[in-house]
Amino acid sequence: MASRAPAISVVVPMHNEAGNAGALVGEIAQALAGHDFEIIAVNDASSDETLAELQGAKAGVPQLRVINHRSNAGQSRAVRTGFLAARGSIVCTLDGDGQNPPGDLPALVAQLTRPDAPGQLAMVGGERVGRQDSAWKKFASRIGNGIRKRLLNDDAKDTGCGIKVMRREAYLSLPYFDHQHRFLPALMKREGYAVEFHPVSHRPRIAGKSKYTNIGRLFASISDIMGVMWLNSRSRQTGGWDEV
Numbered sequence: 001m002a003s004r005a006p007a008i009s010v011v012v013p014m015h016n017e018a019g020n021a022g023a024l025v026g027e028i029a030q031a032l033a034g035h036d037f038e039i040i041a042v043n044d045a046s047s048d049e050t051l052a053e054l055q056g057a058k059a060g061v062p063q064l065r066v067i068n069h070r071s072n073a074g075q076s077r078a079v080r081t082g083f084l085a086a087r088g089s090i091v092c093t094l095d096g097d098g099q100n101p102p103g104d105l106p107a108l109v110a111q112l113t114r115p116d117a118p119g120q121l122a123m124v125g126g127e128r129v130g131r132q133d134s135a136w137k138k139f140a141s142r143i144g145n146g147i148r149k150r151l152l153n154d155d156a157k158d159t160g161c162g163i164k165v166m167r168r169e170a171y172l173s174l175p176y177f178d179h180q181h182r183f184l185p186a187l188m189k190r191e192g193y194a195v196e197f198h199p200v201s202h203r204p205r206i207a208g209k210s211k212y213t214n215i216g217r218l219f220a221s222i223s224d225i226m227g228v229m230w231l232n233s234r235s236r237q238t239g240g241w242d243e244v
Contacts, residue, residue, distance in 0.1 A: 008037040011082030014096030018049040019207025022057040024098050029061045031102040039064045040082045045072040076180040095162030104200040108165040122170035122193035126163035126200035154186035179224045
């Protein structure tokens with residue numbers, strides 16, 4: 001692996017995604033052909049063949065780096081591990097289940113890095129169009145997103161969308177907690193950063209199964225929203241700073 005840092009890092013958390021892992025890595029490489037990038041697949045202690053599939057993919061995708069958690073720690077921790085390992089100043093994330101088409105990544109990168117972007121723009125989040133999930137899952141998500149948006153005032157319609165593009169430095173300035181990945185727009189705004197959104201596509205899961213239940217996600221979200229509300233209530237901004 002060359003020591004020179006790439007411009008873009010793509011972080012993909014994975015847990016028991018055999019059947020999705022290798023194909024997804026290939027799709028990411030194809031989508032970012034012509035860009036200076038690396039792919040960081042974080043295997044969150046999978047009990048299936050995910051790790052072996054990722055190791056096999058390295059032969060065809062030299063930009064791939066595989067990081068293996070020794071113990072299962074959850075999606076937010078896998079994302080954070082990827083950010084800590086990333087060498088690019090721009091970091092993209094997408095879910096390891098293959099439902100986020102990697103072909104959407106270049107558009108989000110372009111929006112974040114455009115010459116006329118606001119100076120504090122630190123994140124462009126995807127908003128799924130034509131979501132390919134069950135009616136019940138979409139209903140529960142719509143209710144949860146509505147409650148979160150009203151209570152946190154984060155302007156996000158779809159924080160559950162895995163495709164996001166962020167400035168690495170901005171992400172690492174955020175307070176970390178389990179399930180943090182569901183609240184990134186609110187946390188970015190808390191630190192004084194600007195957040196924008198971009199419509200992205202969505203497709204059905206081909207292999208494996210969802211790691212969450214609607215009831216489990218609901219109870220976790222209520223507790224987490226209260227925690228983020230507390231964090232926001234304790235935030236004070238400097239208006240920027242200067243060395244004098």
